[in-house]
């Protein structure tokens with residue numbers, strides 16, 4: 057088109073910030089409308105006691121060719137490659153025998169690998185109602201395990217829920233392949249995502265017009281039809297209207313599900329179907345910090361665990377219709393960043409139950425502390441070294457996320473793929489392409505739900521999605537495309553540049 061485009065980006069999360077950076081580098085005039093008073097979206101930190109912790113992501117999935125790993129390295133962000141020292145507690149709260157625990161862990165991870173392969177190979181013929189849990193049930197029968205081992209295997213596979221934010225019974229086997237990550241290495245970001253976020257937001261904060269506390273409530277765009285004066289009109293919650301040449305929508309999938317009527321004219325039916333079909337998870341975190349990491353005492357016959365898993369507890373008071381398995385990570389093993397904190401990942405109905413009980417409580421209130429302590433005491437008190445009489449074992453503070461009550465996080469965590477899904481891969485392609493309304497109306501979509509398949513639901517995917525959409529806008533205006541990787545939808549950039 058040969059003019060300098062005026063582009064609005066809705067959302068200053070990783071995707072919006074990366075998009076703004078690339079567009080800015082190529083000469084576009086960029087305005088970001090952000091509903092919150094900060095950048096980062098689902099990448100955010102807060103304190104539990106005196107310790108800074110991540111509320112959203114704290115892993116980097118896949119090291120090779122991953123721009124977030126490259127940024128982590130250049131910003132001297134500390135990463136931890138945990139070894140798999142794990143302790144598993146059986147239903148009655150006793151540690152599983154080491155041999156059984158090793159068998160169970162081997163079964164769970166081998167079966168997950170087999171399920172990826174099976175889903176990749178037979179995606180087109182697997183019935184949409186078949187779940188990952190069904191696959192586990194079939195496989196466990198073929199292993200010659202006794203009843204106790206079988207039960208421990210099936211209960212342990214529930215840990216998958218904390219990867220996707222919903223129970224393993226809800227994980228589609230057909231589209232399990234879409235959960236596969238770049239490569240097998242996962243690093244815990246021990247010094248938090250703070251410096252990564254600072255790096256990703258720097259260019260946008262310096263060169264774009266970033267408007268905080270500006271929730272967008274309306275996006276109107278007629279087809280361009282070669283009109284030279286074609287514009288997209290944005291309405292904000294305070295009743296203002298703004299005109300732009302192009303608009304990039306990075307609002308989370310959960311927001312799109314609830315706000316389809318924000319678009320005029322209506323979104324194309326196939327895009328609406330894709331928005332409705334792809335599901336949105338419910339992963340939350342609960343941090344609990346102690347005066348001392350009592351579980352971390354070294355002894356000749358005891359190696360402090362990095363992970364603990366609690367199978368279907370009979371010793372905890374909880375709603376009977378909700379599965380109550382729990383998992384936690386010890387932050388006492390984080391090298392120089394170590395602190396005496398446990399991080400519990402909760403998901404699905406259990407997470408919804410906990411959030412509904414604390415959403416009206418102030419995090420500094422005794423009621424908040426008591427509720428979360430009643431919830432977690434049955435678990436942390438099983439760990440080696442616990443003594444009810446010791447002050448070291450009395451929590452100093454709790455911090456629980458509540459993404460499900462946050463409309464700007466889409467009332468949940470990130471996209472996932474549930475049973476019943478018929479065309480998951482096609483749906484993602486439609487979300488990525490916005491069913492063509494970028495070229496047609498000037499309304500584009502980015503965000504983790506539009507990422508390359510290998511990075512859906514991750515910060516890496518969000519970053520790539522912002523970069524890709526910026527590339528498409530650049531192409532329309534004949535801009536150079538400086539800073540863009542290979543820009544192909546479903547492949548990794550061949551070169552990661554962070555200059």
Ligand SMILES: Cc1cc2nc3c(=O)[nH]c(=O)nc-3n(C[C@H](O)[C@H](O)[C@H](O)COP(=O)(O)OP(=O)(O)OC[C@H]3O[C@@H](n4cnc5c(N)ncnc54)[C@H](O)[C@@H]3O)c2cc1C
Nearest residue numbers: 067069070071091097098113114115272503504514515518
């Ligand atoms: C609990 C949890 C754990 C996670 N763990 C990991 C992990 O370990 N590793 C990993 O790689 N990823 C993880 N993720 C996912 C990762 O955080 C996201 O994939 C990524 O941050 C998404 O970036 P985004 O730009 O697509 O969306 P967001 O970060 O959500 O950005 C969207 C922005 O749009 C703004 N917005 C929304 N609606 C409006 C509106 N109407 N008007 C204006 N602004 C609006 C929001 O405030 C937000 O700033 C996790 C997420 C959660 C919640």
